[in-house]
Amino acid sequence: MNFPSHIVSVCGLIENDEGKILMVKNPVRGWEIPGGQVEVGETIIEALKREVKEESGIDIEIGNLTVVHSNIGIGVQYDGVSPIPTIVTFGFTAKSLSGELATSEESLEVCWFERGEVLNLIEEEFITDRVKCMLNYDGRVTYGAFSRNPxxxxxxxYI
Structure with missing residues (x-):
C-alpha cells in the first residue's frame, strides 16, 4: 500500500496601510505573493507568519482564508528527477503590522505594489489564478484544482 504524500503550503495577500500589496521576487518563479511550506509541528497560521517574515521582513496579522488550491498533477522538481508531491495551498488575507522590507535566499526583491499592478507582475499561470481569486475575495472561499506543465x-x- 502506498501512503499519501502531500505538501501543505500557505500564501498571503498582505496589504499595508496604503492599500498596497506585498510581493516577493522568487529566484525561480518570479514575482509572487509571499508564502511557503508548512513545517512539521507548525500550524498553517504560524507557517504563514514565519514565511512572510523570512521572505520579506514584515510581521503580519492574518485575516480571512480566501482560497484553497490543490496541485493534483504529478510533476518533476527543478532538478529534473525528483517527483513533486501533491500540494495543497491555503491562501489568506493579511495586514502588515511592522518590519522593514528585506530580501532573503527566497526573495531577490521585495516591494509594495498597487493592487492593479499585481496580476501583471506574475508570470506563473497557477499563481495568477490563485491571486486573482484572492484579490476578488467576496466572503466565500474559492477552491480550485490544477495541474502544471501544461x-x-x-x-x-466556492465552498
Whole structure:
C-alpha cells in the first residue's frame, strides 16, 4: 500500500496601510505573493507568519482564508528527477503590522505594489489564478484544482 504524500503550503495577500500589496521576487518563479511550506509541528497560521517574515521582513496579522488550491498533477522538481508531491495551498488575507522590507535566499526583491499592478507582475499561470481569486475575495472561499506543465485548471468552486 502506498501512503499519501502531500505538501501543505500557505500564501498571503498582505496589504499595508496604503492599500498596497506585498510581493516577493522568487529566484525561480518570479514575482509572487509571499508564502511557503508548512513545517512539521507548525500550524498553517504560524507557517504563514514565519514565511512572510523570512521572505520579506514584515510581521503580519492574518485575516480571512480566501482560497484553497490543490496541485493534483504529478510533476518533476527543478532538478529534473525528483517527483513533486501533491500540494495543497491555503491562501489568506493579511495586514502588515511592522518590519522593514528585506530580501532573503527566497526573495531577490521585495516591494509594495498597487493592487492593479499585481496580476501583471506574475508570470506563473497557477499563481495568477490563485491571486486573482484572492484579490476578488467576496466572503466565500474559492477552491480550485490544477495541474502544471501544461497548466490545466480543473475547475473552481466556492465552498
Amino acid at each position: 497548466y490545466i485548471l480543473q475547475g473552481v468552486q
